[in-house]
Amino acid sequence: MGRLRSDKVAIVCAAIVVIFILIAVFAPLLTRLFGVEVRAGDPSTDTDIFNFPVIGPPDHGFTWKAPLGLAPDTGDDNLAEWLYGARTSLMIASISTVFATLIGITIGLVAGFSRGWLDRVISFVIDVFLSLPFLLAALAVAPIIVLRFSDRPGLLKWATFFSLIFILIITGWMQLARLIRGEVLSLREREFIQAARVMGVPTRQILFKELLPNMVAPIVVSFSLTLPAIVTAEAGLSYLGIGVIGQPSWGQTVLKAVPYFDTYPLYLYAPVLGIFVLVVALNLLGDAIRDAFDPKTRR
């Protein structure tokens, strides 16, 4: 912790991440504070004949009614979309990372401790999952979810949300599982584990009370590097049109805003900057945490 605290980059990145988390948590409060609403646009009154917004940028000056302007075509408020986009992004990323980490730890512990046939089966399963990139899984599952729930938009919203989390979890646990398995294989031969077994400590207690505390460092490092990867993945998938449907997401806004990059740059910049700043801050923070835990990697 001391090493982390003396790292200026880490402090700045941590501050940025905390701000984004606060934005995500208090998104409903912030939207009410600014007097804006999600998905409240009315194309007939909010956009002109060229489908550009009638108030705010790019054709009219700044207005408090819509601090980041309205979206072309739909007239939705950009600030509200952005705030809730942060919420979607961080919610998906944190839920997926937590579960992927838990599954990785459990499977790694079981594989490393059991050895024998169970270890071989688990290693094979890990190899199978490693040969399936999440992009392909998302591509395969997205149309199915849409087909199944297309007549129920209320359910579709949550179905895409949870199927995305599910995909990110089942394609995200393998690296940590391998790492933990390797650690367990080397730790289980150490004296304190042997002593615990001789004393008749139950296996579960050996796993969670003796082995796990020795593996805090790799787990924390893996967690802090998985989080930005999943934020990147979520925004990327919704940019490709196979992410969440029916709720605000930065990637979706980027996809919609690309054609307007020269006529309405602010529309594109808001979500691009959101993804950029959050992912870079999380990544650099993760690097700093790794360096702090591992004295061998020096910048």
Next chain:
Amino acid sequence: MFGYIVRRLIAGVLVLIAVSMMVFAIFFYGPNDPALAYCPESRCTPQRLDNLRHNLGLDRPAPQQYVEYMSGLVKSRHIESGGISIDCNWPCLGVSFKYRVSVFHYLWDRFPATFSVAAGGAICFLIIGLFSGIFAARRRGTMADKAIVSTSLFINAIPYYLLALLAYLYLVQGLGLFPETGYHSPFKDGPFKFVGGLALPWLMLGIAYSTQYARFSRGAMVDALNEDYVRTARAKGLMERVVVRRHALRAAIVPVVTIFGLDFAYLLAGTLFTEKIFGIQGMGLAGLDAVQRTDLPMISAYTLISAAFIVVANIVVDILYSVIDPRVRLA
């Protein structure tokens, strides 16, 4: 060695069968009714739906359907639908009901574009990554080293698609520094058009992927330059260039091969972002397009072919690894 290769191949085939079963299960159990996806919404009568179900063989038990589906890998199939019959030549992974063509051949026609993107990108990131990594390692601790390390850390932290998207919007659409991107056959349209259309995608892949190669090769090179045999080589009075190239580099290149093999497979399987952003008509774009049209046979074929690339690349890397590094024993 031979036994190892055979065992790896068998394991690879097992993985592919597992993937094909998963894909099959997703597509044939996932939706309420796969036939609905093929039925035009406005003219979908119950009778037509029944017909479709029968023609697609959806009224038969699942294992039989799976065997039928997989039989396309060994023989040509003949698929009938709605009064028309379509020949699906070997290898047959189904027929796209939106385009009415064999999905394998549709995707295979787009393979050159995807391969060009991946191979050109790989050459770029290998050159940029290895050169900057080795350059930094030889000048360890200097300003140049620190600049390379921190730049690669920073670029590594940026999502690739944002980098590529902004580059495309500003360098191609805004400033016009690069010609409009896209795939042109080097044989039909000439090599200049081919290179011009892919130059920016290659460069962006090169910059984005080079960071981890720079980091890996720098680390490996720093370790190698501290080895005793490098000191011996220097003491013998060998030229510094020879010491670096013939002695240190050979040891440093090993970890690079592993990540390169995997990266290349993932590139082949998923140049999705590159193809979408730069508008290159490759396999990835065909897969994304199929998602928009809910063309299930196309998506399953795309998933299977991509998984096959990754499995094959994994095996090739493991074998190459033992050839390059004699310390790795295959048993």
